[in-house]
Every structure is written in C-alpha cells, then in structure tokens.
Amino acid sequence: MTGPGNTTETRTDPYAASDPYAATSRETTEGTVYTVTGGDWDEMVDQTAGDERIVINMGPQHPSTHGVLRLVLELSGETVTDARLVIGYLHTGIEKNCEYRTWTQGVTFVTRMDYLAPLFNEAAFCLSTERLLGIDVPDRAATIRVLLMEINRIGSHLVALATGGMELGALTGMTNGFREREEVLHLLEFLTGLRMNHAFIRPGGVVQDLPTGHEERIRAFVKVMRERMPGFHKLLTGNRIWRQRLQGVGYLPLDGCLALGVTGPILRSAGLAWDLRQVDPYLGYEHYDFEVPTDTAADSFARYVLRVEEMNQSLRIIEQALERLEPGPVMVEDAKIAWPARLSIGADGMGNSLEHVRKIMGQSMESLIHHFKLVTEGFKVPPGQAYVPIESPRGELGAHLVSDGGTRPLRVHVRDPSFVNLQAAPAMSEGGMVSDVIAALASLDPVMGGCDR
Amino acid sequence: MSGEDEKPRTTPETPGTGAGGASGPTGASNVSSAGAVAFGPQEIRRPDVSGAVAGRAREGMFGVTDSGDTSGFSGLRLPAYSPPPAERPYGGWFDEVADETTAALADDGGADFATCVQQVTVDRGEMTWYVDREHLVRLARTLRDDPALRFEFCSGVSGVDYGDGVPQQLHVVVHLLSMTYRRRLRLEVALDVADAHCPSLVEVYPTADWHERETWDMFGIVFDGHPSLTRILMPDDWNGHPQRKSYPLGGIPVEYHDAEIPPPDQRRAYT
Numbered sequence: 001m002t003g004p005g006n007t008t009e010t011r012t013d014p015y016a017a018s019d020p021y022a023a024t025s026r027e028t029t030e031g032t033v034y035t036v037t038g039g040d041w042d043e044m045v046d047q048t049a050g051d052e053r054i055v056i057n058m059g060p061q062h063p064s065t066h067g068v069l070r071l072v073l074e075l076s077g078e079t080v081t082d083a084r085l086v087i088g089y090l091h092t093g094i095e096k097n098c099e100y101r102t103w104t105q106g107v108t109f110v111t112r113m114d115y116l117a118p119l120f121n122e123a124a125f126c127l128s129t130e131r132l133l134g135i136d137v138p139d140r141a142a143t144i145r146v147l148l149m150e151i152n153r154i155g156s157h158l159v160a161l162a163t164g165g166m167e168l169g170a171l172t173g174m175t176n177g178f179r180e181r182e183e184v185l186h187l188l189e190f191l192t193g194l195r196m197n198h199a200f201i202r203p204g205g206v207v208q209d210l211p212t213g214h215e216e217r218i219r220a221f222v223k224v225m226r227e228r229m230p231g232f233h234k235l236l237t238g239n240r241i242w243r244q245r246l247q248g249v250g251y252l253p254l255d256g257c258l259a260l261g262v263t264g265p266i267l268r269s270a271g272l273a274w275d276l277r278q279v280d281p282y283l284g285y286e287h288y289d290f291e292v293p294t295d296t297a298a299d300s301f302a303r304y305v306l307r308v309e310e311m312n313q314s315l316r317i318i319e320q321a322l323e324r325l326e327p328g329p330v331m332v333e334d335a336k337i338a339w340p341a342r343l344s345i346g347a348d349g350m351g352n353s354l355e356h357v358r359k360i361m362g363q364s365m366e367s368l369i370h371h372f373k374l375v376t377e378g379f380k381v382p383p384g385q386a387y388v389p390i391e392s393p394r395g396e397l398g399a400h401l402v403s404d405g406g407t408r409p410l411r412v413h414v415r416d417p418s419f420v421n422l423q424a425a426p427a428m429s430e431g432g433m434v435s436d437v438i439a440a441l442a443s444l445d446p447v448m449g450g451c452d453r
Numbered sequence: 454m455s456g457e458d459e460k461p462r463t464t465p466e467t468p469g470t471g472a473g474g475a476s477g478p479t480g481a482s483n484v485s486s487a488g489a490v491a492f493g494p495q496e497i498r499r500p501d502v503s504g505a506v507a508g509r510a511r512e513g514m515f516g517v518t519d520s521g522d523t524s525g526f527s528g529l530r531l532p533a534y535s536p537p538p539a540e541r542p543y544g545g546w547f548d549e550v551a552d553e554t555t556a557a558l559a560d561d562g563g564a565d566f567a568t569c570v571q572q573v574t575v576d577r578g579e580m581t582w583y584v585d586r587e588h589l590v591r592l593a594r595t596l597r598d599d600p601a602l603r604f605e606f607c608s609g610v611s612g613v614d615y616g617d618g619v620p621q622q623l624h625v626v627v628h629l630l631s632m633t634y635r636r637r638l639r640l641e642v643a644l645d646v647a648d649a650h651c652p653s654l655v656e657v658y659p660t661a662d663w664h665e666r667e668t669w670d671m672f673g674i675v676f677d678g679h680p681s682l683t684r685i686l687m688p689d690d691w692n693g694h695p696q697r698k699s700y701p702l703g704g705i706p707v708e709y710h711d712a713e714i715p716p717p718d719q720r721r722a723y724t
C-alpha cells in the first residue's frame with residue numbers, strides 16, 4: 001500500500017491534502033492543464049488480485065437463464081466459485097388452488113405447471129386419481145394418452161434444443177427447433193383443441209375421442225419429423241462450436257445424480273438406463289418397442305444427443321400407438337365418474353353435443369340432475385393417498401394426491417423434475433466459467449412453471 | 454375404531470369458544486374456531502390410535518355446512534378416515550422389506566422396528582410406514598445403506614395438512630425409491646401443529662434440501678438439522694405458510710352492491 005503522502009507533494013491543488021486521488025494540474029498560457037493519472041486503478045488491481053470475490057446476479061429476467069430463474073454467482077475472475085439458485089418467481093399456488101376444485105377441475109390447473117409438457121402433468125394427476133378411485137381406463141384412452149404424451153415429448157425436447165441453442169448463440173438451432181415445435185403444436189391443436197394447457201386427459205380417460213382424420217395428420221407429422229430430425233445432427237451435432245461449448249461441461253456423474261435426485265435425460269446421460277416407461281410401465285408402455293438411449297459422458301453434449309435420440313424413439317412409439325388404436329370407449333363406463341356429456345365441436349367452439357343438450361333439457365330430468373351434480377359437485381374419491389410417477393421429458397414427474405373422501409383433493413403435490421434437477425446446477429457449474437453455467441443450465445432444461453408451481 | 458376416531462373431533466372445541474359443546478350444530482363452527490387456537494398454547498393430544506388420522510369427520514349427506522342439510526340425512530355422522538394398519542403378510546415384496554429392515558435395525562443395536570415404525574399401512578399397492586420422528590434419520594439411513602433394501606433415491610419430501618381438529622394434523626411425507634429392486638416406499642411422520650419439528654433428511658438424501666425448504670415454506674414444518682432452512686417459493690419476508698389449511702384466503706370484491714365473493718374455503722361446497 002502506498003500512502004497518499006507520496007503523491008501530494010507534486011500537487012498544486014489547494015484541496016490536494018484532503019483528496020489523495022485528485023489530478024495534478026499546471027498553469028499554462030492556455031489555462032490550467034490537469035494531468036489525470038490512473039487514480040486508484042493500481043490499488044484496485046492490487047486488491048482484486050487477492051481473494052476478492054465478485055457476486056453477480058444473473059436473472060431473474062435474463063434471457064439465458066431459461067425462464068425466471070435467478071442465479072447468484074460468486075466469481076473469481078471468470079470462474080464460478082459458488083453458484084446459488086433462487087427460484088419462486090413463478091410460484092402460482094396451483095397445488096393450493098387444486099384443494100378448492102373438484103378432481104376434474106384439478107386437471108385444468110396442473111396442466112399449467114410444466115407448461116412445456118402439459119399432457120404429462122395431466123396424465124400424472126389422472127393416473128394418481130385413478131389409483132385412488134381404483135379404476136383402470138379403457139385401452140383406447142390409454143393409447144390416446146400415450147400418443148399425446150409422446151407427441152408432447154417431442155415438442156418439449158424441441159424447446160429444450162431451441163432455447164438451449166439460443167442461450168448458447170446457435171440461433172439457427174432456435175429457429176429450427178421452434179419451427180418443428182410449431183408442427184407439434186398444430187397437431188396437438190388438431191387433436192385436443194388447444195395448443196397448450198389442453199386439459200384433455202381427465203380422470204377416467206380422455207375428454208373426447210380423437211377427431212376424424214387424426215391418423216392421416218399424425219402420420220404426416222411423423223413423416224415430416226423423420227425428414228427434419230437429421231437436420232439437427234447436420235446443424236449441431238457435428239458443429240465444432242456446439243461441441244466445444246457442450247462437451248465436458250455440466251458434468252454430473254451417476255452418484256451425484258442419485259444423491260441429488262436427478263432423473264430424466266441427465267440421469268441417463270450418466271449411464272443409468274432409468275426410464276419409468278420401461279422400469280415401471282404405466283398405460284401399457286410395456287407393449288411398445290422402443291429404446292432408452294443412454295450415454296456415459298455425463299455432460300451437456302451427451303444430454304443434447306440423448307434428447308434428439310429420444311425424439312426419434314417417440315416417433316416410433318407414436319407409430320406403434322397408431323397401430324394399437326382400436327375402436328372403443330375413451331372414458332370409463334362408470335356414470336358416477338365419467339363426464340356426463342359427449343362433447344362436440346359446434347359453431348361456437350367445443351361444448352356439450354346437441355344430442356346431449358336435447359336429452360337433458362327435453363327428455364330426462366334425471367339426466368339433467370345427474371349432469372348438474374357431477375359437473376358442479378364432482379365425484380367422491382375414497383380416502384387415502386397415492387403417488388404415481390411417470391416419465392416426463394425432464395424426468396420423474398410424480399403426483400402425490402391425498403383424498404379425505406370428498407369431492408375435492410385434500411392435498412395435491414406434484415414432484416416436478418425441474419424443481420429437483422435444478423438443485424444439481426451448482427454441482428454442475430461450480431469451478432467452470434460463467435458461459436459454462438449457461439450450457440449446464442440449458443442441459444438441465446428446467447421449466448420454471450413446473451419448478452415453482 | 455370408530456370410537457377412537459370420534460375423540461379428535463372434540464379436541465378443538467375444548468380450548469375454543471366453548472359454545473359448540475359436545476354436540477356442535479355444524480362442522481363449520483368447529484373448523485373456524487379451531488383456526489384461532491391452533492397456534493396458541495394448547496394441550497397436545499396424541500391420537501389414541503397408533504397411526505394417524507387422515508381426514509376429517511363428516512356430517513350430513515352432502516357435506517354442506519352453511520345452510521343446513523335439507524336431505525334428511527343431517528344426523529349422519531361419518532368418522533374421520535384413519536388408514537388401517539396392515540396385517541401380516543402384507544403381500545408381495547412388502548414383507549421382505551419389512552423383514553430386512555427389522556433385521557438391519559436389530560443389527561444396528563438401536564431401537565427396533567416396532568419402535569421406529571408405529572404403523573404399517575398397505576393401501577392401493579403402496580406401502581406407507583408411519584415413522585416416529587426420533588428415528589426417521591436412522592431408519593432412512595438403514596433403508597438407503599442396507600444391501601437388501603437399497604432405497605438409494607429419494608423422490609421427494611412434502612407435507613400434508615389434514616386440517617384443524619385432526620390430531621397431529623401435519624404430516625411429512627417422504628417417497629423413497631429403490632432403483633436396485635424397483636420398489637417404492639412411503640415414510641410418513643405425523644406432527645403436532647404446536648410442535649412442528651421433524652429431523653432433516655438432507656444428511657442422508659441431499660436431494661431433500663429443496664424439498665424440505667419447500668415444505669417449511671408451505672407448511673411451517675421445521676426440519677431440524679437442515680443446512681439452511683429458508684423460504685424457497687414465497688418471498689423471504691412473507692408471513693405465514695400458505696398451504697396450511699388455516700391460512701387465510703382472500704375473497705374477491707365485486708363492484709356491485711358491495712358484494713364480495715367469499716374466500717374459497719368459505720364458499721358453499723359439497724365435499
């Protein structure tokens with residue numbers, strides 16, 4: 001440390017004694033000329049060269065943090081020495097809201113949790129409800145669910161690639177990913193009526209049968225996706241920049257995954273072929289022939305490759321589901337659970353079919369009462385609790401539902417994989433560069449709507 | 454069983470207004486008055502059943518509490534649901550896990566299985582162990598480490614509030630998964646509202662970190678031994694724990710004759 005006394009002697013400034021960093025000046029014929037020196041720069045460099053740490057906030061409104069996620073990074077130079085995640089910016093109280101809705105209305109809420117995989121939220125919630133009710137859905141409903149979920153999985157993985165590409169600067173990956181996702185959304189809109197937040201899967205089955213012409217549309221979709229899927233490999237997989245940004249980045253080995261509860265593509269990238277569709281099949285997944293791709297690199301690049309491969313496998317499942325789609329009911333027969341109305345598309349959108357309205361309004365008072373009670377009051381669910389996990393695009397999505405015997409859930413808890421996987425972000429990114437934090441986060445593919453619920 | 458279930462029903466009235474008496478007119482007054490006393494100094498009543506009461510008692514046919522029951526079934530009383538203890542054999546791998554845990558705990562030299570696990574319930578193909586909180590961490594470590602059990606993965610920790618008037622209304626629910634054997638097990642710890650403390654599982658399952666923070670945030674359950682038990686979803690300066698059943702909910706004011714849509718828990722409901 002140099003004392004201020006060393007510099008004051010050259011100063012002509014009368015205030016120099018009180019300000020060690022004041023510029024020196026000289027009177028000339030042109031006026032006063034100040035000599036501005038480095039000021040305290042040398043001292044500052046000395047100070048920061050030691051163990052001075054810089055804490056920066058990234059987010060919650062940062063385009064690279066994958067949503068409203070806030071990262072508190074402690075930096076030494078450009079090396080991240082400590083990373084802490086702050087979540088909760090998208091907390092919407094969906095779990096609490098569900099406690100004041102019927103079980104059927106709960107679907108409308110949970111579908112908005114993980115908004116990139118709405119059909120998975122619905123399926124987990126409905127499977128758990130059905131376990132509480134002790135019912136099984138008809139085969140056709142199960143197959144439709146599988147079909148929709150796999151289409152949704154492709155859409156979700158495409159967003160993972162697209163936003164991940166955007167965050168790393170691969171903007172063509174972003175535009176291509178979202179272009180392909182638009183195909184998914186168009187198809188889902190055709191099949192369910194809505195692009196997102198479908199509320200199509202309901203306790204007891206699905207809300208209505210697939211529209212006519214669904215098979216052609218789905219086959220056309222599969223064909224288009226088959227043509228475009230190699231594009232990702234052409235654009236990104238062999239891309240040197242892409243590889244250098246991702247390979248060896250965001251490393252999380254298997255023991256770390258298990259300790260931190262990480263599931264999904266991140267777990268599979270560490271070498272464990274853990275996919276609930278195969279190890280704990282639901283909705284008849286045991287009848288489908290598909291691979292669970294794994295890798296052992298446990299880095300961001302492996303996760304990217306796995307996601308692309310999982311989309312290819314999803315296309316296989318979609319084709320098999322189409323083959324398995326036999327005519328039949330799409331809702332349980334039990335009139336005490338099944339939605340009373342058959343829905344149809346009218347001039348003003350989807351609603352109760354005209355035949356049903358004619359019946360309840362003109363012919364059968366009992367049908368009207370039944371319809372009214374089931375829609376307003378809902379059905380009673382026997383008391384108890386159930387936890388049903390399914391394999392969402394991000395990992396284990398579990399719905400823990402508790403009933404006390406009423407027409408509303410006593411407790412709805414969704415174990416969302418985004419929430420759990422995000423815990424692994426510090427382990428993945430500490431010791432790396434700031435830019436690697438982005439790559440690691442992108443490979444986690446968190447969806448804050450699901451994380452904060 | 455039904456006689457035991459009736460007892461918790463009267464618990465909240467004792468320190469409350471006293472107007473309800475032994476034969477309270479409706480369930481609504483019980484529930485609302487209980488909300489005020491839940492956090493105050495009150496006698497902690499342990500349930501007489503070994504396990505937990507998981508639900509509230511019901512009156513009448515439709516569960517309506519505000520305007521009386523016109524169905525003629527207003528005298529109907531349904532006791533609160535209590536998950537029944539399972540009898541041996543539990544079926545499937547459930548017995549094997551129970552036996553192995555019993556043996557592992559015995560080898561350990563500490564409290565035995567019957568002390569650690571107050572009740573075993575098998576329901577809908579899922580096994581639930583109601584665990585004494587004193588032994589939760591040791592039990593979890595045994596479940597994780599024993600080669601015959603290997604519950605190496607914790608799916609999550611969450612809470613359930615069964616509502617005021619239910620003895621030990623707060624439950625901590627832990628879902629464990631054995632990837633080796635492909636088994637799932639649920640541990641449940643019932644807690645008193647006045648003593649909502651549960652030992653933290655973070656040292657056994659690091660993934661429980663955020664789950665326990667969320668459970669603290671939402672239910673006000675204190676996880677002793679947690680490295681940094683702070684709020685996670687709600688803002689840091691928030692008051693109260695939103696997922697408690699007694700947490701006040703807001704109504705919606707309507708700009709018409711000073712009307713207000715009542716809060717969801719006070720609306721007419723058939724549950």
